[in-house]
Amino acid sequence: MPIVQFTPFSSLIQPAFWHELTNLKIDVLRLSDDALPVSGSYSTGRSVVDRESGNEIALGCNLSVGSESFDKDYKAPAGSIPVSGTFKNFNTIEDFKAADKTALFNQEAEKIWDHILKTRNTALLSHFLLITYADLKKYKYYYWFAFPAFVSKPAWEIAEDGWRDATDQFSSEALSSIHTQFHSHPSPLPFFLVRSDSNGTSIAPVESYATFFESTPPSSQTIAFVDPSANPTNPGWPLRNLLAYLRALYPETTSTVRVLCWRDAELHQSTWKSRFGVLEAGGVSSNGGGRPSAVGWEKNPQGKLGPRVADLAPMMDPTMLANQAV
């Protein structure tokens, strides 16, 4: 059976974030390079139809940070899922280069894993790490995101029929019902459970897995998550840690899971974009309860593991602005 491949997050930093960092660095952080909490958000994967060729084009699987990312009471934009992260700014490019990235990364992975085991809570599943070096004089910002995801060994496999339209599995009414319940939930649900029984379709937070699915046959249990990927054959990154979470906490019942990739932010009468697939854990986990290894450093545009640079000089440097404003 084919291995499930997940679309990694790609970071999207609004310029306002760098402005905010500049202020923070000058007024608050100064020379401190302590780790700070930061927040970002992602939303359901979007695709556009190219009007010239008529093809459907999947847009990136974005996790974005903006000006409000440093706010203590961060509120994700409407319809988006907030995620927490750890932010660390280095004072010099040498520090940035020399930083022990493996240690930083493992620290975050450890944090996520502990959180799963201790609290049985999904809040940190998409937790990310962002390291930066801000060259304030040149308006250049070096940054590197990591989205830690636990590696399942052996990898998850998908049933022969692969990823299908959600409408193959759910009726349009059931999907509408999920949509309504999803939106009437007080806080945005990044991960949720779907149960279909004689009373119709209902959803619940993943935390209530044991009680919610207590008397539901496995064939009516579905795990769902807000999918930032719009790619038809690759679910988004958050699913990886959700699966790790389920394997860690409910190993008996989760060797086969039915997954709904929720991609319908808006209600369309005719088309549902959500995907459905049946995944199987490819055998018994080998590392007996310990923390699985994690991956997730973001690749740079060249496809290598390396930091990225945002050069804001053309939009911030007064002399450059003056030059082009003739």
Add this chain to the structure above:
Amino acid sequence: MQALQSHYWAVRDYLSPVLKESKFKEHGRITPEEFVAAGDFLAYKFPVWTWEKGDASKGRDYLPPDKQYLVTRGVPCLRRATSLAYTDADEDAERLLSFGDSSGPGDEADEWVETHAGRKPHGDSAANPGDIEDIPDLDGEADNVASGIGGLSLGPTGAVEETPDLDDIPDMDEDDLEEKDEATAPTKPSGLVDTSNIEVAKGNLLQVRTYDVMITYDKYYQTPRVWLIGYDENGKPLTPPQIFQDISADHAHKTVTIEQFIHSASLQAASVHPCKHASVMKKVIERMNNSVVEEQLSRRKSGGAAANSKETKKKWPFARKTSGSGKDDRSAPGEEDEIEGMRVDFYLVVFLKFIASIVPTIEVDSTTSF
């Protein structure tokens, strides 16, 4: 110079009075209240648009504190405006701004808006003398205004590709940082764009840029104003010359400039200058209003069938708006029984269509793609 001008505008903005009475049908301007109403309508119908409060110190007191401006993020831009291949007749039909048959008053100053009118046989645009289809074929700088200017500013400022930047940190490829992971989908083809599936038009490289689009209320001109912040396909902010590639050549560097975003202390954004918005909006609204009134009258008389044929002919947009789908003829007569013409709620929807003609490749007009 730029800074001076910005300050002058700021002062003028501060001194000008807030428009009180509604006159949007007479001269295309709206009051802050109407801006909020139209914004509410837009955000309600098209949830990709949301209200923002902006920087508190830059708040405008004639607008509600939590409704200072509208924003939509991640608007895709599939092609460069400078490389538009004019092959698709449908795209033409979606533009509502061809004034070909209503040029009675003939306000020549307004011709600049008709970027797509030149494509039609009866195109009356003196500003577009050349056959617009030729532009993509012409080689480069001389005739292609935007890329020419882009080239100019590329040289002296040194704002070149990103690659040189990475030379600053050559030893930072740490490919050994983590082992290869079989469950990670390959990024290039899937994370960004499946380029293999896309026919690249006329050899122009396809890149998916995205834009954050903001709509603010301009007190001096009493119209909405559009701001753009662009990202390239890797999520990097676009430079001004790159942004100008996505603006139709008639507007780049003329009505579109990089300016201080008025709701932020430090952010710079590309902005369409609103000095002509009111007169253009007035024209569009007049036309819309006539057809809306006509439509409503004919609906009252005969119901769905007649209205339907008219709609397909004129591509009247609001039939789709009112119910959010193409098939609204059954529900709409009930909703708007009284003949009142166009409501001010639609102002921003119309405004977006107008903006779509300035930035033809940025899919800012989500009202058609749904």
